[in-house]
Amino acid sequence: MAFRKNKQKTALRDTKGDKIFYIVNAFIMILLAIIVIYPMYFILIASISDPDAIFNGEVYLLPVNITFKGYERLFSDRLFWIGYRNTIIYVVVGTTLNILMTIPTGWALSRKELPGRKYIMWFFIITLFFGGGLIPFYLLVSKLGMVDSPLALIIPSALSVWNAFMTKAYYESNIPQELLEAAEIDGANEFKTFLSIIIPISKPIIAVMILFYAVGHWNSYFNALIFISSEEYYPLQLVLKDILIATEVIGGPAGDAATIIEQNKIANQIKYSSIIVSSLPIILLYPVIQKFFNKGILVGSFK
Amino acid sequence: MEQGLIEYNPKKKKNRFLRHYQLFLLIVPALIFVFIFNYLPMYGIVIAFQDFSPVDDILSPNANWIGFANFTRFFNDYRFATLFKNTFLLCIYGFLVGFPLPIIVALLLNSLKSKKMSERLQTIFYAPHFISLVVLVGMLYLFFGEYGLVNNLLTYLNLNKYSFFLEPDAFRPLYILSSNWQDFGWSSIIYLAALSGVDPQLHEAAIMDGASRLKRILHIDLPAIFPTISVLLILSIGNLMSVGYEKVILMQTTANSSVSEIIATYVYKIGFVGSGEYGYATAIGLFNSVINVVLLIIANILARKFSNNSLW
Numbered sequence: 001m002a003f004r005k006n007k008q009k010t011a012l013r014d015t016k017g018d019k020i021f022y023i024v025n026a027f028i029m030i031l032l033a034i035i036v037i038y039p040m041y042f043i044l045i046a047s048i049s050d051p052d053a054i055f056n057g058e059v060y061l062l063p064v065n066i067t068f069k070g071y072e073r074l075f076s077d078r079l080f081w082i083g084y085r086n087t088i089i090y091v092v093v094g095t096t097l098n099i100l101m102t103i104p105t106g107w108a109l110s111r112k113e114l115p116g117r118k119y120i121m122w123f124f125i126i127t128l129f130f131g132g133g134l135i136p137f138y139l140l141v142s143k144l145g146m147v148d149s150p151l152a153l154i155i156p157s158a159l160s161v162w163n164a165f166m167t168k169a170y171y172e173s174n175i176p177q178e179l180l181e182a183a184e185i186d187g188a189n190e191f192k193t194f195l196s197i198i199i200p201i202s203k204p205i206i207a208v209m210i211l212f213y214a215v216g217h218w219n220s221y222f223n224a225l226i227f228i229s230s231e232e233y234y235p236l237q238l239v240l241k242d243i244l245i246a247t248e249v250i251g252g253p254a255g256d257a258a259t260i261i262e263q264n265k266i267a268n269q270i271k272y273s274s275i276i277v278s279s280l281p282i283i284l285l286y287p288v289i290q291k292f293f294n295k296g297i298l299v300g301s302f303k
Numbered sequence: 304m305e306q307g308l309i310e311y312n313p314k315k316k317k318n319r320f321l322r323h324y325q326l327f328l329l330i331v332p333a334l335i336f337v338f339i340f341n342y343l344p345m346y347g348i349v350i351a352f353q354d355f356s357p358v359d360d361i362l363s364p365n366a367n368w369i370g371f372a373n374f375t376r377f378f379n380d381y382r383f384a385t386l387f388k389n390t391f392l393l394c395i396y397g398f399l400v401g402f403p404l405p406i407i408v409a410l411l412l413n414s415l416k417s418k419k420m421s422e423r424l425q426t427i428f429y430a431p432h433f434i435s436l437v438v439l440v441g442m443l444y445l446f447f448g449e450y451g452l453v454n455n456l457l458t459y460l461n462l463n464k465y466s467f468f469l470e471p472d473a474f475r476p477l478y479i480l481s482s483n484w485q486d487f488g489w490s491s492i493i494y495l496a497a498l499s500g501v502d503p504q505l506h507e508a509a510i511m512d513g514a515s516r517l518k519r520i521l522h523i524d525l526p527a528i529f530p531t532i533s534v535l536l537i538l539s540i541g542n543l544m545s546v547g548y549e550k551v552i553l554m555q556t557t558a559n560s561s562v563s564e565i566i567a568t569y570v571y572k573i574g575f576v577g578s579g580e581y582g583y584a585t586a587i588g589l590f591n592s593v594i595n596v597v598l599l600i601i602a603n604i605l606a607r608k609f610s611n612n613s614l615w
Contacts, residue, residue, distance in 0.1 A: 018516045022416045029411060029420075033427045036484065039442060040430070042452060046445075057455035105333040114326050120334070127337060129541060130596055132344025133588035134567075135574045135581050140344050159336050190325035219435030222549045226575060237437045244441030245553055264450055271445055275438050282433050289433075290426045 106167025428488025
């Protein structure tokens with residue numbers, strides 16, 4: 001860039017065609033950004049708008065007749081709070097276990113000295129493309145006595161092989177060989193090298209892994225759907241599923257069209273606010289997460 | 304302790320073995336985990352060849368082995384053709400939209416004039432990836448429901464309301480568009496990473512030769528990410544018959560089930576909803592994953608034949 005600006009200013013100026021290209025390109029990208037942002041923005045303004053205004057199609061760009069009724073109703077739902085509490089527990093415990101499993105695995109795999117490395121790699125790779133399927137997995141977990149237990153949401157997802165491979169790739173391109181040689185000369189054994197040399201310089205990859213696993217736990221619903229039946233153990237997403245999805249089919253034998261519409265308005269109000277409240281941790285954390293994109297750490301670990 | 308040190312230092316070979324042994328220990332928990340949760344279920348596939356009842360043990364001595372009966376039952380099931388077609392079409396349409404889109408976005412983002420703008424846009428494009436499936440499908444119901452934003456717009460434009468969740472025709476477009484809305488940005492990361500490795504001198508030389516930005520995309524950027532494209536192409540062909548059934552289950556209504564019922568959701572239904580025919584459900588799931596493995600192998604053979612980029 002500097003080269004372009006200083007030395008070849010005249011020779012390398014954009015041609016007319018290029019100028020048009022840059023403008024059209026920027027225009028397309030901004031349009032795409034609006035398509036991405038608008039649905040999320042609409043949920044936000046709809047959650048604090050008057051249900052009648054939404055129903056009549058008056059809410060498009062700004063909230064109308066601001067009200068917090070949807071939030072009030074949502075917060076009086078006991079199950080929503082139970083789900084919220086449970087999910088926080090699942091995220092904290094689950095992610096801790098994930099990190100304890102993933103980081104040592106990724107590190108060991110990144111080392112050429114690992115005994116039987118080739119076979120171990122294949123042992124992991126095969127699982128990426130072939131598995132027993134839903135029913136044998138279910139039978140196994142039930143055999144381990146985890147049905148309707150919070151353990152079913154933590155233990156079977158203790159390690160993602162993809163994430164272990166990403167950690168491996170990170171170490172392969174970020175740990176200089178000289179560092180290990182120096183450790184070897186100092187007579188440090190592998191445990192000591194890992195704990196006192198590698199862990200302290202692994203903050204970026206640990207942060208990325210915490211992000212991936214925590215978001216995964218926060219968002220997952222399917223294991224809870226097949227394993228958990230007691231409401232006391234419901235994670236947030238299962239509670240949300242009942243709020244957001246099960247109620248769409250117009251229920252109740254009684255009621256004329258007007259009551260149905262009225263019920264629909266209230267239900268939708270709760271839906272809008274439940275989406276906002278359930279995504280709140282991610283919304284709040286997003287500026288922090290976003291730093292990783294800019295630093296290129298995330299991009300680097302994908303290579 | 305002191306004696307130990309003196310003894311170990313001269314025997315470098317033994318010392319080295321010890322070090323590697325510890326490296327192996329670091330990975331033992333993962334090996335045990337993968338064995339239990341990935342390999343034991345593979346062993347559980349045997350019930351596909353049994354008339355398995357939920358109270359049975361997987362290898363109980365009185366297991367009722369029935370050979371391929373579960374498979375022939377599925378092939379003769381009147382739903383077989385529909386399930387196969389639904390799975391295939393959902394995947395192939397999803398692939399046709401979802402595969403090129405991140406590549407195009409990455410190329411365009413990479414050729415924006417302002418790097419700052421590119422970074423800001425990336426932050427926006429990645430955001431929907433963090434939305435949960437339940438919330439995403441909930442949003443679809445809210446936007447495309449009877450009284451949703453889209454129908455409000457249609458009324459505003461004096462058009463008829465459209466019941467997106469009651470019309471089978473709307474299912475695939477809704478599924479594919481929402482998936483792409485959520486993940487096109489995230490999927491473009493890997494291409495952006497490859498593009499960041501392009502030598503700027505190539506571009507400078509091309510500019511000297513009078514190449515336009517569009518031409519440079521086609522002749523410099525695209526070839527640079529070609530190896531990444533082909534690896535991802537192989538991977539996605541290997542996953543061609545596996546759809547995100549977790550999302551399909553959420554989007555299914557009785558009205559759209561004629562197109563939304565796919566092999567994986569059928570496995571779920573046979574296994575968990577109703578009588579719990581585990582053997583039959585496992586056989587159907589196995590049929591699906593065998594197709595995937597075969598597709599993956601074929602794709603890899605082709606990739607090896609026609610380019611240098613293969614998985615193995």
